[in-house]
Amino acid sequence: MPDQNLPIKIFYKRGQYDQRATEGMGNKQLPKWVEGPAELAAKSELFQQALAETATGFANRPADKAFIPAVMKVALRSQALAKTPRAAVGELFNRNKSEYNFIGSVQPSELLVRVDSAQHLEFITRNVAQPQEFQVGMSAINELAPFEPIIELPQDLTGTVLKVKLIHFQERHLDEQIEASFEATLRQQQVTFSKIKYTVELTIYELQPTSVDALQVVQDFEALLSITPAPVYGVGLDEADAAAAISVKVPVTGQEYPTIGILDSGIEPIDHLREWLDPRSYVAVAPEDLDRAHGTGVASIVLYGDELQGKQWVGHGAYKLLDATVFPRRGKALTEGELIKRIQEAVSRFPDVKIWNLSGGGDISCPEQDFSDFGKALDAIQDRYQVLISKSAGNCRNFEQFMPKARIARAADSVRSLVVASMAHDRGPDDDVDADWPSPFSRSGFGPNNLAKPDIAHYGGNSGAPRNGQKASYTGVNAFSLAGGIIQLSGTSFSTPRITALLGGLNQRMADGFDPLLLKTLVVHSASYPAGLALDPIVRLKELGYGRPGSVEQILYTNQHEITIILRDKLIKGGYLEMWDFPFPEELIDNGHYYGEVILTMVGATRLDGTQGVEYCQSDLKVALGTYDRIIPSTSKRKRPLNPYQKENAGLTHQI
Numbered sequence: 001m002p003d004q005n006l007p008i009k010i011f012y013k014r015g016q017y018d019q020r021a022t023e024g025m026g027n028k029q030l031p032k033w034v035e036g037p038a039e040l041a042a043k044s045e046l047f048q049q050a051l052a053e054t055a056t057g058f059a060n061r062p063a064d065k066a067f068i069p070a071v072m073k074v075a076l077r078s079q080a081l082a083k084t085p086r087a088a089v090g091e092l093f094n095r096n097k098s099e100y101n102f103i104g105s106v107q108p109s110e111l112l113v114r115v116d117s118a119q120h121l122e123f124i125t126r127n128v129a130q131p132q133e134f135q136v137g138m139s140a141i142n143e144l145a146p147f148e149p150i151i152e153l154p155q156d157l158t159g160t161v162l163k164v165k166l167i168h169f170q171e172r173h174l175d176e177q178i179e180a181s182f183e184a185t186l187r188q189q190q191v192t193f194s195k196i197k198y199t200v201e202l203t204i205y206e207l208q209p210t211s212v213d214a215l216q217v218v219q220d221f222e223a224l225l226s227i228t229p230a231p232v233y234g235v236g237l238d239e240a241d242a243a244a245a246i247s248v249k250v251p252v253t254g255q256e257y258p259t260i261g262i263l264d265s266g267i268e269p270i271d272h273l274r275e276w277l278d279p280r281s282y283v284a285v286a287p288e289d290l291d292r293a294h295g296t297g298v299a300s301i302v303l304y305g306d307e308l309q310g311k312q313w314v315g316h317g318a319y320k321l322l323d324a325t326v327f328p329r330r331g332k333a334l335t336e337g338e339l340i341k342r343i344q345e346a347v348s349r350f351p352d353v354k355i356w357n358l359s360g361g362g363d364i365s366c367p368e369q370d371f372s373d374f375g376k377a378l379d380a381i382q383d384r385y386q387v388l389i390s391k392s393a394g395n396c397r398n399f400e401q402f403m404p405k406a407r408i409a410r411a412a413d414s415v416r417s418l419v420v421a422s423m424a425h426d427r428g429p430d431d432d433v434d435a436d437w438p439s440p441f442s443r444s445g446f447g448p449n450n451l452a453k454p455d456i457a458h459y460g461g462n463s464g465a466p467r468n469g470q471k472a473s474y475t476g477v478n479a480f481s482l483a484g485g486i487i488q489l490s491g492t493s494f495s496t497p498r499i500t501a502l503l504g505g506l507n508q509r510m511a512d513g514f515d516p517l518l519l520k521t522l523v524v525h526s527a528s529y530p531a532g533l534a535l536d537p538i539v540r541l542k543e544l545g546y547g548r549p550g551s552v553e554q555i556l557y558t559n560q561h562e563i564t565i566i567l568r569d570k571l572i573k574g575g576y577l578e579m580w581d582f583p584f585p586e587e588l589i590d591n592g593h594y595y596g597e598v599i600l601t602m603v604g605a606t607r608l609d610g611t612q613g614v615e616y617c618q619s620d621l622k623v624a625l626g627t628y629d630r631i632i633p634s635t636s637k638r639k640r641p642l643n644p645y646q647k648e649n650a651g652l653t654h655q656i
Contacts, residue, residue: 008564040131071147080140088136105613150226163230164205189214196337199380235294235360259320261356264295266325270484278322282346291329300480301497308478315551316505357500359493365407374411382416388516390500391417392492393454399440413447422460422495430473431462436530438543445542457544460495505552525601
C-alpha cells in the first residue's frame with residue numbers, strides 16, 4: 001500500500017443523539033470568604049465616601065454634559081471572579097433584573113460600572129448602607145472608587161500624535177451622542193483629529209492638541225477612558241546577497257488560481273511575479289513614499305518559497321497575488337489608526353479574497369493582560385469579512401545585547417489570526433542556534449492572559465549576536481529583490497508567507513468552500529516539533545507555538561497506519577457534545593484495553609468582547625476521553641431531567 005493515500009474525513013454530530021444539556025446545580029450556602037458584620041460596616045462607610053465623591057462630580061457637571069453617565073471602578077477580590085459572586089455584586093448597582101450596569105474592564109479583577117444619574121447613585125448608596133442585606137456582593141468587593149482615566153503622556157509632546165479612547169457604554173445612541181459631544185469639544189479647541197472605528201465596541205481618535213489648554217480640556221472630558229501616544233508601524237529588511245537562479249513560472253491559460261492578498265509595502269512587477277499579479281490593487285501610499293522591497297520579498301516567498309529553497313516545505317505554489325500597499329517606506333511614520341483604516345479598506349474592497357498576509361508590525365510588545373487594540377481590530381475585520389489573516393509574530397534585536405526575547409508584538413495577540421513565529425532553516429558560521437531551533441530574533445509568547453501565541457512556526461532565517469567588534473550576523477531565507485535577483489532575508493516577515501501559501505493551497509483543495517476555522521485546525525493539527533529540539537515544553541510552546549506544519553499533501557492525506565477525522569459543528573450555550581460510541585479501530589482493542597496514540601486538536605471561534613479586558617475571550621473549550629460500563633436512565637432528582645440517559649460508572653481517562 002502506498003505510504004500516503006488515505007484522505008482525512010469530516011463528520012458531524014448525529015442530530016440530538018450526541019447533544020447534551022448541562023444540568024443545573026444549586027447551592028444556597030454562603031461562600032466561606034463572606035465577611036462579618038464589623039468588616040462589612042467598615043467597608044460600607046468607605047464605599048459611601050466614594051459614592052459621595054461621585055455625587056459631587058454629578059453636581060458640578062456642565063449642563064451640556066449632564067447626559068453622560070458617571071463611571072465607578074469596582075475591584076473584586078480573587079475569590080469573587082466567578083459568575084455567581086458577580087451576580088451578587090450586580091444587585092448593588094442594578095435597579096431591576098433586566099438591567100446590567102457592568103460596562104467593561106480595564107484591569108484584571110476590576111470592573112467598570114455605569115451610574116446613569118443622581119437618582120441612580122442614591123439607589124446604590126441605599127444598598128451600600130445596608131451591608132447585611134448584600135453580604136455576598138459587599139464581601140466580593142475590595143475597592144469602590146470613581147474611575148480615573150488612564151493618561152500616559154511623554155514630557156515633550158512635540159510631533160506626538162495622541163491616541164484617545166472614550167468609554168463604551170454599550171448603548172449605541174448614547175455612545176454616538178457622546179462621540180458627537182467629544183468631537184464638538186475638539187472643534188471648539190481647534191484640535192485636528194482623525195476618527196477610526198477599530199471594532200463595534202472600539203472607536204479611536206488620533207489627534208495633536210495645539211496648546212496645553214486644549215490638551216487639558218481633552219483630559220477633562222467626562223467619558224474619557226485613556227490618552228496615550230499613538231503607536232507607529234512600518235516594515236524593514238535584514239538582507240544579504242545570494243547566488244541562484246529560478247525559472248519564471250507562468251499561469252496556465254484557462255486555469256483558475258486562488259488569490260492571496262498581500263498587506264505590505266507593495267509588490268514590484270518583476271519577471272517572476274508580473275504574470276501572477278491580480279489586475280486589481282489597493283495603494284494607500286504616495287508615490288514618493290513607496291519602497292516595495294519588503295512586500296516583493298514577502299510575495300516572492302508566497303509564490304516561489306519552495307523553489308527558492310529547493311525544498312518541498314509547502315508543496316503548492318500557484319496563486320494570484322493582490323497587492324494591497326498599506327506600509328510606506330522605512331522612516332515614514334504610520335500611526336496605528338491609519339494602518340488599521342487602510343487594512344479595513346483593502347479587505348472590504350475585495351470580498352472574494354479570503355486569505356491575507358500581514359507581515360508588517362511595530363516594536364511594542366503586546367500587553368500581558370488586556371489585549372491590544374490592534375489585535376482586536378484584526379479580529380473584528382476577520383469576523384466581519386469572513387477572512388483569515390496570517391500574521392507575523394514580530395522581531396526583536398534583544399539577542400544582540402544577549403538579553404531575553406521580547407514578547408510578541410501588538411497585533412500578534414489577534415485571536416482570529418494565525419500568528420507565525422520563525423525557526424532557523426540553517427546555521428551560518430556566526431549564528432547562535434542550530435537549524436530547526438527558534439530564530440534568535442523571533443519574539444516569544446505567551447499572549448495576554450497566557451493565550452497560546454504564536455500559533456505556529458516556519459523557516460524565516462537565523463542570526464547571531466555581535467562578537468569581536470563585528471555586527472550581528474544574519475543567515476536569511478531566499479527571496480527576490482526589487483531588481484529580480486535572489487537575496488537572503490531574515491525575520492518573521494518571511495516565515496509568515498509560507499503559512500499563507502499553505503493556507504491558500506489547502507483552501508483550493510477544500511470542496512466545501514472557505515472555512516477559516518477548518519483551515520486553522522488543519523495547519524495546527526499537522527504541526528510538530530523537530531526531533532532534536534531539546535527545549536522545555538513551555539519554552540517550546542512560547543517560541544514556536546505548536547511547531548512547524550506539514551506540506552499540503554502531508555496535511556490532507558495520512559498513511560496506512562493512521563486515520564484523521566474532523567468533527568465540525570457548533571456548541572450550544574449551556575450544552576455539550578458527548579459521543580458514547582466513539583469509533584476506535586478493533587485492531588487496537590485487546591481484551592478490553594485500548595491501545596494507540598491519539599493526537600487531538602481543538603480550534604474554536606470563541607465569542608469575543610472587547611470591553612472585558614483580560615476576559616476578551618468569553619468562552620472556553622474542554623475535551624475528555626472516558627470510559628463507562630453501560631447506558632442507563634437518568635438518576636437525576638429533577639422531575640424532567642434535561643438528559644434522559646446517563647453513563648454508569650463513568651470515568652475520565654484524560655481531560656484537556
